[in-house]
Amino acid sequence: MAATGQVAAAADLETLHEVAQQIRVDGIRASTRAGSGHPTSSMSAADLMAVLAGRHLRYDFQHPELPTNDHLIFSKGHASPLLYALYKACGAISEEELMTYRTYGSRLQGHPTPVLPWVDVATGSLGQGLPIAVGVALAGRYLDRLPYRVWVLCGDSEMAEGSCWEALDKASHYGLDNLCVIVDVNRLGQRGETEFGWDMEVYRRRVEAFGCRALVIDGHNLEEVDGAYVDARETLGRPAVILARTIKGKGFSEIEDKNGWHGTALKPDMAERAIAELGGIRDLHIEVRPPAPGAPAIQPDHAPVSLPTYNPGDKVATRRAFGDALAALGARPDVVALDGEVSNSTYSDAFDKAHPERFFQMWIAEQALVAAAVGLQVRGYVPFAATFAAFFSRAYDFIRMAAISQADLRLCGSHAGSEIGADGPSQMALEDLAAMRAIQGSTVLYPSDAVSTAKLVAQMADRSGISYMRTTRGAYPVLYDNGTEFAIGGAKVLRRGDGDRAAIVAAGVTLHNALEAADRLAAEGINCRVIDCYSIKPISVDVLAEAARDCGNTLVVVEDHYPEGGLGAAVMEALAGQEHPPRILHLAVRDLPGSGKTSDLLAAAGIDADAIVNAARHAATTSGGH
């Protein structure tokens, strides 16, 4: 049966079966046209999505910015043919646009991204959509206090990701009955049967053990599907997880439930047979119910923020200044903070004390921590997530994907580098600058004192993209007056003179060592310029280039980080395109540190004042322009 027409709100299931068939056909057509894509993984969940859109979703596709809209997140992002075909059925995109799938310049990418206004976040790295959805649901329940629902479509294979269980744990912990997870248990993964095939009871036991309501259904029986959504909407105090037994490739007998068809577009002749078996091309439209009117409980305003001030010379850890500044920023009602059970170390507990209603404890689950922050910013909040810098490496894939989501995210990693001393290398971030710099569009900050930290934290709140601040465990002298401004992309020259014979570029703890070294060299009659490179990305090309020009085209760069990809590389990348790039004498942590006092470890790594004195003296005595 081929048909054209509008489907009424709360459409009958018979009609929605036709819509599901259309979605299957359209997914096949789009992927066959593209020559790639995942039609079979789309076909298994077509009935689930047709019933959702036709009878339960509340969404205004003309106004995706409405705060009251539901959220639909495809954690199984590879089912993009399904998502786009659904968008077409909902009137959001045209037949013509659907046929641009996966072509250069199209909004319909291989996996969904927020280039499309109805897509909250990029997916395609499995096990991420669900934990991000937890963040959106947290916003709905605790901040917006709006009745919108968050619907997440997961694949069965991705339930092997620990991040999914972190997510279900947090969802039940926070009583997120506004979250409904739909697991498309189609039994077949990329390379054969999944770990559990159709053993629905394994999924049920796990989901229930993690505090959620499990609803096991036949994902192709539209009455059961509809009933499960009703049950999910009526579930109180905990999330609902619909475990839908489905058939991969459902609707085309040649490939139904057959291995070897994952991620494979049908050839045109096969697609033709599939479309015929599915009842041909249709042009049905679903009238999705719009959301009820409403407004978020929290309205962003730019309330005056009174940043903390410090006395020059006092010893204050930058991690403490981060906490102080974060708590002060809480005067803005849109600022929220998230912790990975280390808030008394990162000092984000200062925010918790001041604004407990906007502080989310994510326990020791850094993936959930970052994902929830991504979800919160979907709803316009300004999340700061903090843990030890080393432990953001646990969430690196989430940060990578957040950049693809064009998310505005603020991360603060404390206890960076060998400076931490006695706790040993497992707690030392020594690769974080490299990793965070390589995130597309990121900002990387590494202040040395409390004043600059506070000023930069405030700017992170308004920064787009992923911004990352590295803070230090120990307390070091406040270097700046409270009136000093610190532009992102800038650098401060802390020691300079006409006769500077060497230039030292440092940040964080090494800046204090550099200042000591410069003072000692000055006493010898060797004046050195000292640059506080607090903004590592973007970096101040001007200040660095000037220093190289003035100081014998040599820079001493010193960092508490492994030699690859950190501050040294940032300086080199900034200047390498110049006609005569400067020579760089690069002091960094080259061997695996152990435990010890901070002074022992900085000396062992060759990044203490002694090492800087030697390097700067070498620079001063061997450089002479080019």
Added chain:
Amino acid sequence: MAATGQVAAAADLETLHEVAQQIRVDGIRASTRAGSGHPTSSMSAADLMAVLAGRHLRYDFQHPELPTNDHLIFSKGHASPLLYALYKACGAISEEELMTYRTYGSRLQGHPTPVLPWVDVATGSLGQGLPIAVGVALAGRYLDRLPYRVWVLCGDSEMAEGSCWEALDKASHYGLDNLCVIVDVNRLGQRGETEFGWDMEVYRRRVEAFGCRALVIDGHNLEEVDGAYVDARETLGRPAVILARTIKGKGFSEIEDKNGWHGTALKPDMAERAIAELGGIRDLHIEVRPPAPGAPAIQPDHAPVSLPTYNPGDKVATRRAFGDALAALGARPDVVALDGEVSNSTYSDAFDKAHPERFFQMWIAEQALVAAAVGLQVRGYVPFAATFAAFFSRAYDFIRMAAISQADLRLCGSHAGSEIGADGPSQMALEDLAAMRAIQGSTVLYPSDAVSTAKLVAQMADRSGISYMRTTRGAYPVLYDNGTEFAIGGAKVLRRGDGDRAAIVAAGVTLHNALEAADRLAAEGINCRVIDCYSIKPISVDVLAEAARDCGNTLVVVEDHYPEGGLGAAVMEALAGQEHPPRILHLAVRDLPGSGKTSDLLAAAGIDADAIVNAARHAATTSGGH
């Protein structure tokens, strides 16, 4: 009661209570002396460890290399005072060494590392010891076929890490009844009560749902503890998880079960009171039962490996050559392979076909994938773990920690860069070179053709540290004769002449673009040197420096990676210390890619042959030495 003396094997529980008190006292003494550490998190599990060592562990501390030894992994690595005090009680370390805890140069670091011969792997990033233990247990059950047991001590807070649930899932999937996990449920985390406090039933339900046997006990009742170990040893077909309700700070009434004492060494006066309450200083020794004799079923030999060969000019994807070479390497009985459910994409399925008994499917759980590989190498196996390059970012913390473990690990990431085309940015590794280069002691390889890939894969097998190979999705021409050798740390000059006016440094897909560009420029009369920089870390300083010298002190570097920290930075870091570092014209992926044909995306990023032609022409016409 203070006492000195040897405790007999299978010691009575009364004596083991004394040993536990000694361990508490010694943990307090060591951490108080150090001025930092986690005595309270050690005291909660002292009874558990005393009974384990005295009655169940089979280990020869004089011969830690014995293949038949049990393995004891402290997933809660912060309980290092407990571990080291236990080592002392077992006669492994002296009182004198115990008192060096956390001092510079001591083997007794803040968190355990394999600097100590009885420590298999570094821990301290929570949720890693358990998944690594799964790898050790896999080796015991499926490769060594020895009856040793793997005992893992976990904290309760770390059970929030999804990686722990990935691990329990894999452990039950593989029926690892040689694995016993002990969870020290002391209720208090770093900053307050844990998510579940003493709700033992939540833990029980989750553990059972994940296919393990749960044994809930009072962790201070030595009969119950002993009985649980007996039950664990008698459990067949699935792992046992002992859920022990314990008291943080147990044995010292001033701090027992009190918040605010996490990670805090006692001040000397307090320590004195604690030691007195715990019965004073003792010098008891546990006689740990040695393992039964035995030999691993697999003995490493260097069986001749017949690497695949290719016809120059044929188009072969490097990912396929990786699979071919890996399967060939399987002739060595110590080589094993692990997959994250993408073996038909990475082509590690070639190994699965040839050597299924040494192929481990870890499903879509990249943390478990890398962790199991770390565990397998603990037992001397040579693991290769493969997934999409982008998805190793999911396991970045595990790779970071593996370097601290001094693990020998081989990772192969396929589908690197924007080259993959239609699937879009979520599947493109564009930051992997930066991240992997920053891993301490790592090797980073990025071959361009099948012959070099195969040769390098073979060398990875004998390489120490973390080696990472990046492979490409598409098929490109074989460039080298099968007899060519590729040293790690080398580079190949593919085009050179006396009159080279520009030098192009490339790797992977961009090398093919560079060759095309050089040929087009040669036709214009501009000869360019082309360097295949297949070894990115270590990198060939000589070949690069020579090229700069010969070609106007300018290098064109082109990479399918974001601009930060990748091949460009590697080249800059290699040459930045020279008197006159070369100018670098750096072509890299600067904007977020979308979907499209490979040629569209390479052109958009400015890393295709056209862009290289322009850059090299610019280099040739603007450089002139210094």
